[in-house]
Amino acid sequence: MNKREITEIKKLFTKERCCINRLAGCYVDGEKNKLLEFREAFLSLPEEEMFKYLDIFRKSLSGTIGKNLLNMEFPLEQEMGEGTQKSLLALRDSQLKDDMILESFYDRIIETWYHPENYLILLIHCSYDIPMKTSDGMEMVDASDYIYDFVLCCLCPVALSKAGLCYNAETNSIEDRTRDWLVDMPEQAFLFPAFNDRNTDLHSLLYYSKNAKELCPEITEQLLGCVQPLPAIQQKESFQSIIEETLGEECVYDVVRNIHENLNEMIEENKENPEPLELDKTQVRKLLERSGAPEENLEHFEQQYDEEIGASMTVMANNISDTRKFEVKTPEVTVQVSPECAELVETKMIDGVPCLVIPMTGDVEVNGIRVHNRFEQE
DSSP: OOOHHHHHHHHSSSSSTOOEEEEEEEEEEETEEEEEEEEEGGGGGGGHHHHHHHHHHTTTOOOOOOTTTEEEEEOGGGEEEEEEHHHHHHHHHHTTHHHHHHEEEEEEHHHHHOOSSOEEEEEEEEEEEEEEOOSSSSSEEEEEEEEEEEEEEEEEEEOOOOOOEETTTTTTTTEEEOEEEEOOOSEEEEESSSSEETTEETTTEEEESEEEEEOIIIIIIIIIIIOOOOOOHHHHHHHHHHHHHHHGGOOHHHHHHHHHHHHHHHHHTTTTTOOOOEOOHHHHHHHHHHHHGGGGGGTTTTHHHHHOTTTTTOHHHHOOOOSSSSEEOOSSSSEEEEEEGGGGOOEEETEEEEEOOOOSOOOOOETTTEEOHHHHHH
């Protein structure tokens, strides 16, 4: 799913466009005991309660594609026989009306996912009558050929509110506040099936993780049966390792700066595309060649890529390049400039010592104090 498709589904989680048929849930304590199960028509909920649920569902589709939000495909073996895709299809097709299917799904989550405290499993079933769109992107509300049926599952921590004092309006007094068990925003969530090309894609799903640095293989691989991509931080670390190992002694300042600038240029050119920019092994090699990597140093590139990332795996350009800053770090000093000014930082040999050189032009401040440039005066 791209940014536009995610936004389109996210907009359904409002009162005006709500297409949620049914809500189901299971409240689990830290000892994996089911304390509560419920199932009801979503639109029959009190309005204030409904809005709080909608906040949770919107949050599960928030974040950055390739970091918090990951598109995942089912391996072929999970689409055959008793694979995970079959159980998810059964859950969706039941419209959350089958107690046995729900019970089995709850049990699988409780068995698979480790959470040290209480949590709430939330499930919704939705039917979206997909409006046709004109060539200029306008929705034709009365024209629709397809219905997108999907389920969204959210795993929300439940924690006891903090102790404290509060004002009681009825008694006009300050008193001890009653502590409640509060449902927090989801830590993990998934949408099945995916909404690709504005239609149902049974071969894929969209996974959400609140913490982009710590994905949950228990959910992605064991519960859902998908191959988990490298987390964003690991993609960046693996890419850096490939550059260092491949270039060796030729991993010099100018080449690395060129890689950074060329990556940012590619990201900028792709900015209007709703699909995030992904680079495969061939494209990464071309990036190194374009940035000045010697051909002889690229002989072992493919082996390094396969070991660090995986032969058929891709990396998100936004995950491996920081478009907001260009940083040069030594053990004693760290220099940061905006990416468009990266060429201002140069390396020069001065009195036999390799140095970073930055031109002092325009206003110069030291700890907030404007100083005069003595060299310009001379």
